[in-house]
Amino acid sequence: MSNRAQELNAELGKVHLMGVGGVGVSAVARLMLDYGLRVSGSDAKDLPVLDDLRARGARISVGYDPANLGDADTVVVSSIIKPGNAEYDEAVARGLKILHRSQGLEATMRGHEMIVAVAGTHGKTTTTSLTAHMLKTIGAAPSFAVGANIASLGTNAELGTGEYFVAEADESDASFLNYRPDVIIVTNVEADHLDHYGTAEAVHQAFVDFASLLPEDGLLICCADDPGANELARTMRLKRPDLRVQTYGFAEHADRRLSDAHVRDGGRFAATIEWGSGQEHVLNLAVPGAHNLLNAAAALSVGINAGMDVDEALEALGSFSGAARRFEFKGEASGVRVYDDYAHHPTEVSAALKAGRAVAGNGKLHVLFQPHLFSRTREFYRQFAQELSLADSVTLLEIYPAREAPIPGVTSELIAQRVEVPAHVFAPEQAVAHVAGQAEAGDIVMTVGAGDVTYLGPQILDALA
Missing domain, CATH: 3.40.1190.10 (Mur-like, catalytic domain)
Known part of the structure; x- marks a missing residue:
């Protein structure tokens, strides 16, 4: 064990990470495992990343339960973990050291x-x-x-x-x-x-x-x-x-x-x-x-x-081939290429669609967009509509709420009504069918947003095929 690993082990002891399936917390878990620390973790959902962490020696649980803490000395939490979570409340009651994800990452940076x-x-x-x-x-x-x-x-x-x-x-x-x-x-x-x-x-x-x-x-x-x-x-x-x-x-x-x-x-x-x-x-x-x-x-x-x-x-x-969900190629069916992008701010949407336009060449660009957060939609719905108008057709899902409660009057229709090309709001199943029906050979389809719209790319490919 290196000197820094020994210092980190002495500082943190056994580490339990809540929300470990998230990309930020899983990164901290991987680094701590690389340092040789004893790591456990929990998440609300059974995600593929959890199997990787288990294979690397972490004790991973699905669902939050005070028993998951085991004999942990330090708890690392994602931003979505709040008081009221039984596992978090137990860590507070036991007086464990509690670090935000960023503090856990900072500990691995030192040295x-x-x-x-x-x-x-x-x-x-x-x-x-x-x-x-x-x-x-x-x-x-x-x-x-x-x-x-x-x-x-x-x-x-x-x-x-x-x-x-x-x-x-x-x-x-x-x-x-x-x-x-x-x-x-x-x-x-x-x-x-x-x-x-x-x-x-x-x-x-x-x-x-x-x-x-x-x-x-x-x-x-x-x-x-x-x-x-x-x-x-x-x-x-x-x-x-x-x-x-x-x-x-x-x-x-x-x-x-x-x-x-x-x-x-x-x-x-x-x-x-x-x-x-x-x-x-x-x-x-x-x-x-x-x-x-x-x-x-x-x-x-x-x-x-x-x-x-x-x-x-x-x-x-x-030689860089890209990061996941950053204009990520998902596949091609019936001559239509499908890409996925995490863009969830008007500036990001603009950049993503301009890239899509360049790749499409003489083909059309069809966008399936899912707004992320009610507050962001309220703030930027006009700008989203303006940037989405770069596409040839726009299909919208309802707003992905993430951590927020609905805001009265704030829906995806605020955007759809202002887009300057054909735009419709659909539920996911109908949205997939609509987009697949619009696209022809040589066109580009993009699923865009920070929510679960990312899972619709494969469904669009199936519908196209």
Whole structure:
């Protein structure tokens, strides 16, 4: 057992994780198992990830019961675990150490020489995945924790032997303030999660507070194309002149400038990237969309600042095949290709549909969209309608409530009524039949949203076949 593993074992003892089937908590469980800790966990549903954790030595239970705690010393909880959960209440009654998922992840980060945290309203999962993939492909053996499974890495979290730890930093409940990064990437800063923050100003302040966690001579990498991230870079240059602040993007003032974005033969997406005096290279990706060129430019900036060979880093980025639920190809039937995307904010929907348009070529784009959260729908229904109008047809499911109670008058019809192309709201079974009936050979179908719409892609393929 390494020194850090011994320290972690002494600090946490036996660890029980509640909500362990979630992608964030399962990542913490995998890392703790890699450290050699004794791990148990529970979740409300029997999910495929639980079998993987069992195979790696964790004691896993389905359903919440105080008995599941066993002789645990520390409990790690996801954001959805609240007082009133019998297992959680038992942990409180027994005086066990209780950590939020982010605090559990932070414990596994400590001891690494270079902690890279990737934050942003959108794009952080793919950017984290690209960075981890790049570092692993060139042999840097990073540790990483990502909010999705990465096909090229075979997992969403791993304890590597190298000095880097790359982590997705979730801003939704300000829990990213629990981390202590050496490098921060900020892809964008927009108003979202207003159920937690209340105002757009509070969201922006949270990112300022996050960037302020960087140590002296820490590195802040911001997207120059996004007004919020660009403003963060400007603010931190004034507030913390001891920091290194760099920008990337298509904007003229970006430190690493992208230009000439285009689709290559074979469906690859490419752009020129240049910096300094005379440094010019081609960024050539297998994943579609200008937004992914930006994400890759952010990852490349980490490699450049670490002194890695640029050509090796570019080649590694070019081999990245994508993260789960990020324009993920689900299959093809009757000449119709079906993709799934996690987009659940208007900006994300816009990026996803633009990528779909590029891939569709002369074919039509049919979108099955499920709004996520009543509060987000109330805030952005006009913008959702505007971005969904990029499609040729739009089918909507009712709002996925997640953690929220319904808000009177807030339904998917608010969006459907304002979409500028044919749009209808259906129950899932009818939605599948409707979408399959619309699509013809050469078209693209996209299931879009952060809820259970992801399970309808295979059903659409069956209906098409």
